[in-house]
Amino acid sequence: MTTAPAHAGWRFRQPSVIPGFGLTLGFSLAYLTLVILIPLSGLIWRSAALGWTDFWVLATDRRTLKALEISFGTALIAAAVNVVFGTLVAWVLVRYRFPGRRVVDAMVDLPFALPTAVAGIALTTLYAPTGWLGKLLMPLGLKVAYTPLGIIVALVFIGLPFVVRTVQPIMEELDKEVEEAAATLGASRFQIITRVLLPSLAPAIITGFSLAFARGVGEYGSVIFIAGNLPYKSEIAPLLIVIRLEEYNYPAATAIAAIMLALSFAMLLVINLVQTWSRKRYG
Amino acid sequence: MEVRVVNVRKEFERFPALHDVSLDIKSGELIALLGPSGSGKTTLLRLIAGLERPTKGAIFFGDEDASQKSIQERNVGFVFQHYALFRHMTVADNIGFGLKVRHGGARPSGQEIRRRALELLDLVQLSGLEKRYPAQLSGGQRQRVALARAMAIEPKVLLLDEPFGALDAQVRRELRRWLREIHDRTGHTTVFVTHDQEEALELADRVVVMSQGRIEQVGTADDIYDTPNSPFVYSFIGESSSLPVKVENGEVWIADRPIGLQAPHAPPGEAVLHFRPHDVDLLDGCSGCIAGTVAASRRVAGTRRVELEIGGERRRVEIELPVDHPAAQKSRVAFRPRRWKLFPQS
Numbered sequence: 135m136t137t138a139p140a141h142a143g144w145r146f147r148q149p150s151v152i153p154g155f156g157l158t159l160g161f162s163l164a165y166l167t168l169v170i171l172i173p174l175s176g177l178i179w180r181s182a183a184l185g186w187t188d189f190w191v192l193a194t195d196r197r198t199l200k201a202l203e204i205s206f207g208t209a210l211i212a213a214a215v216n217v218v219f220g221t222l223v224a225w226v227l228v229r230y231r232f233p234g235r236r237v238v239d240a241m242v243d244l245p246f247a248l249p250t251a252v253a254g255i256a257l258t259t260l261y262a263p264t265g266w267l268g269k270l271l272m273p274l275g276l277k278v279a280y281t282p283l284g285i286i287v288a289l290v291f292i293g294l295p296f297v298v299r300t301v302q303p304i305m306e307e308l309d310k311e312v313e314e315a316a317a318t319l320g321a322s323r324f325q326i327i328t329r330v331l332l333p334s335l336a337p338a339i340i341t342g343f344s345l346a347f348a349r350g351v352g353e354y355g356s357v358i359f360i361a362g363n364l365p366y367k368s369e370i371a372p373l374l375i376v377i378r379l380e381e382y383n384y385p386a387a388t389a390i391a392a393i394m395l396a397l398s399f400a401m402l403l404v405i406n407l408v409q410t411w412s413r414k415r416y417g
Numbered sequence: 418m419e420v421r422v423v424n425v426r427k428e429f430e431r432f433p434a435l436h437d438v439s440l441d442i443k444s445g446e447l448i449a450l451l452g453p454s455g456s457g458k459t460t461l462l463r464l465i466a467g468l469e470r471p472t473k474g475a476i477f478f479g480d481e482d483a484s485q486k487s488i489q490e491r492n493v494g495f496v497f498q499h500y501a502l503f504r505h506m507t508v509a510d511n512i513g514f515g516l517k518v519r520h521g522g523a524r525p526s527g528q529e530i531r532r533r534a535l536e537l538l539d540l541v542q543l544s545g546l547e548k549r550y551p552a553q554l555s556g557g558q559r560q561r562v563a564l565a566r567a568m569a570i571e572p573k574v575l576l577l578d579e580p581f582g583a584l585d586a587q588v589r590r591e592l593r594r595w596l597r598e599i600h601d602r603t604g605h606t607t608v609f610v611t612h613d614q615e616e617a618l619e620l621a622d623r624v625v626v627m628s629q630g631r632i633e634q635v636g637t638a639d640d641i642y643d644t645p646n647s648p649f650v651y652s653f654i655g656e657s658s659s660l661p662v663k664v665e666n667g668e669v670w671i672a673d674r675p676i677g678l679q680a681p682h683a684p685p686g687e688a689v690l691h692f693r694p695h696d697v698d699l700l701d702g703c704s705g706c707i708a709g710t711v712a713a714s715r716r717v718a719g720t721r722r723v724e725l726e727i728g729g730e731r732r733r734v735e736i737e738l739p740v741d742h743p744a745a746q747k748s749r750v751a752f753r754p755r756r757w758k759l760f761p762q763s
Contacts, residue, residue, distance in 0.1 A: 312501045314495070315497060315501040315503075316514070318488055318489075318493055318567075319515035319518065319569075320518055320519060321514070333503075334504065
């Protein structure tokens with residue numbers, strides 16, 4: 135047995151013999167600093183300049199809180215919806231061969247490419263009380279456009295490819311024999327899906343969820359068209375930031391931004407931890 | 418459980434993988450399906466399991482027609498070459514899976530399932546590893562877990578698809594002996610697929626030799642090796658040499674000379690003579706023998722393998738000599754097969 139020096143706590147794992155560790159790590163750090171760290175620390179810096187009491191007043195403003203609640207709430211719901219239907223879409227694309235499969239496959243990526251404003255306007259036209267779908271939903275008492283429901287619809291649209299594209303490759307790698315093994319052991323189709331397939335897809339599904347969620351929280355372009363933007367009702371936090379900016383109220387804008395940043399970071403961290411745990415378990 | 422395969426035919430998109438195959442498997446038997454790749458052995462195994470449906474024919478478990486039943490209802494234990502373990506479950510959960518997915522009264526209590534899993538783990542000699550995940554096990558250990566999982570449901574028949582194919586030679590040999598022990602102890606009717614003749618001959622009670630979607634021969638290791646019933650079996654199992662010959666007046670001739678082999682029942686005309694390279698008598702003189710010029714001589718483990726060119730057509734055959742036999746030094750060797758068989762020319 136080798137005895138490690140007593141003082142050696144945490145240290146770098148021996149990099150491989152292939153050179154380049156120093157260069158690539160240095161480059162990555164410099165790049166991340168330039169692209170992410172500096173802009174974000176600027177944000178923190180500005181909001182720190184506010185002072186704690188001012189910051190607290192701005193942060194606990196009822197309109198701000200409501201906007202944050204709407205942003206995070208709708209993003210969570212939309213991500214959850216996308217997890218269910220995105221996984222289903224991925225399943226159909228991976229498992230079945232049907233005419234037009236490639237077209238459907240390509241269609242999944244459209245929300246990536248489409249300018250979000252275009253998506254917003256299209257969805258609004260569809261779901262407005264006079265629109266194609268809005269007209270049908272009105273008698274049922276469902277109002278989609280200009281409500282939080284509309285925001286969810288927009289975020290579902292925007293977030294779908296994130297789930298499909300993360301789950302799809304993992305699903306393609308699923309071993310057919312594992313399903314066959316479960317079937318010979320007497321498991322029904324439903325049991326195979328819930329007990330064998332979904333658990334092995336869990337890490338990918340969680341990744342898809344967190345990507346769709348992160349995208350949803352930050353989404354602006356498509357939402358502002360369909361949301362109606364009524365303060366306290368359907369106003370999202372990114373919009374409120376823009377409103378504050380237009381009022382030249384920079385401290386309030388940075389405060390909201392800092393809170394969003396902190397919340398997003400905390401949630402993504404938690405999701406990442408869950409993922410590490412599930413990956414460790416499911417290897 | 419006795420298994421009967423009756424006139425089964427299987428086509429994949431019009432391509433026939435099995436032609437009218439029939440096979441009776443006795444209860445408690447350990448039987449091997451042996452053949453080169455593409456011979457249909459895995460297809461036959463999957464048909465018995467219900468993982469494929471026959472195009473024609475039926476498969477009986479005892480007196481029941483199993484071909485009408487779904488995979489789930491057949492209650493077979495299937496072990497895959499690449500283990501197919503559930504990687505998100507512990508070893509114990511893997512083994513208990515088949516019991517856990519049962520419904521209502523057929524499902525044992527959680528405690529009972531656990532007890533049974535530990536018992537099986539003991540049987541496959543992996544006690545103490547129940548909390549591990551498959552990723553933390555070696556290949557041989559994984560295959561043992563897969564076997565325990567298959568046995569947990571008390572299957573009517575145990576089916577193994579190249580169970581040792583992905584393991585290295587050492588582990589293979591070890592598991593082979595171990596599988597035989599487990600079989601003798603539990604008495605499950607077991608069918609396994611292999612392309613390794615040594616594995617089949619050593620392990621199985623009976624061997625089914627398959628080629629091109631047909632069963633060539635079924636028999637014990639002795640039957641298969643000593644009395645092959647087709648040129649394919651002769652050349653596929655063990656070493657063999659063959660020579661084109663002629664049958665005339667109940668005697669075997671090569672070119673214009675009789676070689677001293679009597680074949681009173683063979684039909685006259687062209688035929689192919691098969692024999693084992695090691696099963697020959699060396700002769701000094703040559704009145705009624707096969708004689709050839711030594712073309713090559715190689716030392717193979719405990720014997721010397723000599724390649725001879727026979728007759729004007731210079732047909733090459735191999736025979737085996739003891740290492741220190743003087744004939745190996747000579748340029749011309751005469752011999753006569755001790756045991757041999759004639760097959761009509763194909």
